[in-house]
Amino acid sequence: MKTVGALLWEPGTQSGWSVEEIEVDPPERREVTVKLTASGICHSDDHLDTGDIPLGWAPILGGHEGAGVVTEVGPEVTELTEGDHVVMSFLPSCGKCRMCVSGRSNMCDLGAGVLAGFAPDGTHRVHARGKGVGAMSYLGTFAPYATVPVDAVVKIDPSVPLMPASLIGCGVPTGWGSSVYAADMQLGDTVVIFGTGGVGMNAVQGAVHRGAKNIVTVDPVAFKREKAKEFGATHPVGSFEEARQLIEHMTNGQGADRVIITVDVARGDIVEQANQLTRRGGVIVLTAAAPVLQRDVQFDLFSFAMSGKRLQGSLYGTTNSKNDIPLIADMYKNGQFKLDELITKTYKLEDINEAFADLRDGKNIRGVIVYDD
Ligand SMILES: NC(=O)c1ccc[n+]([C@@H]2O[C@H](COP(=O)([O-])OP(=O)(O)OC[C@H]3O[C@@H](n4cnc5c(N)ncnc54)[C@H](O)[C@@H]3O)[C@@H](O)[C@H]2O)c1
Ligand SMILES: [Zn+2]
Ligand SMILES: [Zn+2]
Incomplete structure (x- = not known):
């Protein structure tokens, strides 16, 4: 046709x-x-x-x-x-x-x-x-x-x-599943989400569903920070440095339980920023797409290994489409999404x-x- x-x-x-x-x-x-x-x-x-x-x-x-x-x-x-x-x-x-x-x-x-x-x-x-x-x-x-x-x-x-x-x-299960499945968030977690656009805002929803205690979101755009609050972010901030100070204060220097990266383009420096915010044994989830040919990443490998952290790639939020798409549609219908x-x-x-x-x-x-x- x-x-x-x-x-x-x-x-x-x-x-x-x-x-x-x-x-x-x-x-x-x-x-x-x-x-x-x-x-x-x-x-x-x-x-x-x-x-x-x-x-x-x-x-x-x-x-x-x-x-x-x-x-x-x-x-x-x-x-x-x-x-x-x-x-x-x-x-x-x-x-x-x-x-x-x-x-x-x-x-x-x-x-x-x-x-x-x-x-x-x-x-x-x-x-x-x-x-x-x-x-x-x-x-x-x-x-x-x-x-x-x-x-x-x-x-x-x-x-x-x-x-x-x-x-x-795409965007809804990818973000939501990044919190719910890929990060396997737990009740009471302190989490950081980098980038609250169409994907990251759903990572916020996932964090709420999992019962995270502190949901720190980082986005340089003021409008995204306002909206993040409506979606359940407890502490929307505009920069890594603000998030670092906040996490330090909130966790007594221990670090966040989970950090999720949902920025527009994943650059090599963001993984190290996430690493610095993550506690010992914590999980970093990389959902954002990097330029396909990018190979350079800044990363403190020594402390990553010695603190037993996990860097988890996340495709489609690790969701199973035939289960999770009807589930999210039903939750929306029930007023839960x-x-x-x-x-x-x-x-x-x-x-x-x-x-x-x-x-x-x-x-x-x-x-x-x-x-x-
Ligand atoms: N892994 C997957 O399966 C999958 C699926 C869909 C989309 N993606 C990727 O996820 C990413 C996000 O997509 P989207 O549609 O939400 O994009 P978007 O443009 O709607 O949102 C990206 C957000 O990141 C913010 N941002 C940019 N730099 C930042 C920084 N340094 N710190 C904090 N926030 C920053 C922007 O202000 C924006 O709000 C893209 O790279 C997209 O390709 C991955
Ligand atoms: Zn997409
Ligand atoms: Zn198959």
């Missing part, structure tokens, strides 16, 4: 997004077509434009955080039907590989290939100007229709509104470059593209 999508023709050059006509193919084996209601603007899409995450293909259709209604199912799809309300998960889960069956579906074998943005056999479901288009996470939610693997869509309760539900496709409060501004697809400018300027917790009926 002919529709419109936001493409990067020259990823890595900060050329911005081109909204233009695209052709979306019907679903093939184990695929479905989804009519999207909304797509969140996650910082990972901006990494494609800046080149921090190079995909090795152009053009790329962006977007990996969406929700909508299934309009067509391909052959051998038994678990979904037309009309189902779904969240599109930025990582698929096949349910069969070793990672999936051992409860680590965030690291499903299928997920390893999706960043390339096309089907495992090298074909494309999206075309523009006569060329095959790669899709972010093999989803491409910056278009009102997407044909995607059934393993990357998760059915939710149809009474949950799809606009806020779109955020459960804040989603509406994450949405600072909505945009039309044609205004997507404004949405990315606002992301870079720190104006939004989450900007969301909303599609017309």
Whole structure:
């Protein structure tokens, strides 16, 4: 079908997004077509434009955080039907590989290939100007229709509104799970969260759910600090130095139990800052994406080893999408999870470059593209 999508023709050059006509193919084996209601603007899409995450293909259709209604199912799809309300998960889960069956579906074998943005056999479901288009996470939610693997869509309760539900496709579980699962926060913990944007604000929600006693958030943007308080941060501060003094005072010099890194771009110095704030035997969780080619990290290896700390990488918050996406949707429905409060501004697809400018300027917790009926 002919529709419109936001493409990067020259990823890595900060050329911005081109909204233009695209052709979306019907679903093939184990695929479905989804009519999207909304797509969140996650910082990972901006990494494609800046080149921090190079995909090795152009053009790329962006977007990996969406929700909508299934309009067509391909052959051998038994678990979904037309009309189902779904969240599109930025990582698929096949349910069969070793990672999936051992409860680590965030690291499903299928997920390893999706960043390339096309089907495992090298074909494309999206075309523009006569060329095959790669899709972010093999989803491409910056278009009102997407044909995607059934393993990357998760059915939710149809009474949950799809606009806020779109955020459960990436930023919400990634941040929340970073606290709840990757950091394994405990009742009464003192924690520090670096960066309270669309991902980090959900790390704050996770810390609240886990019963953390002190939730110190660090963000240089005043608006983010105000919002962090609304989400349950007990001590929002603007710099590492302020956090250092606060943690020193709060913990009698012992250090924080858990420190989570959810800044926009992970640079080599932030891991050492987190290390300095962490107590003996504590956990540092790295969720933010670093530039793919970055290799330099400043790190006090001696004290890290001698104080028995753990540095934990966190993909998708270590969540299991088929369990955690419906769980978060249900918690939202019960009033136990804040989603509406994450949405600072909505945009039309044609205004997507404004949405990315606002992301870079720190104006939004989450900007969301909303599609017309
Ligand atoms: N690991 C994963 O599975 C996964 C999934 C989704 C996103 N991500 C990554 O998570 C990161 C955050 O994404 P987002 O959408 O929340 O971005 P965002 O732009 O909404 O938020 C980032 C926040 O970090 C703040 N910040 C910048 N430098 C800081 C510093 N030195 N100290 C404290 N705060 C600082 C910014 O002011 C901003 O509020 C990105 O790198 C994104 O690519 C990772
Ligand atoms: Zn994302
Ligand atoms: Zn799998």
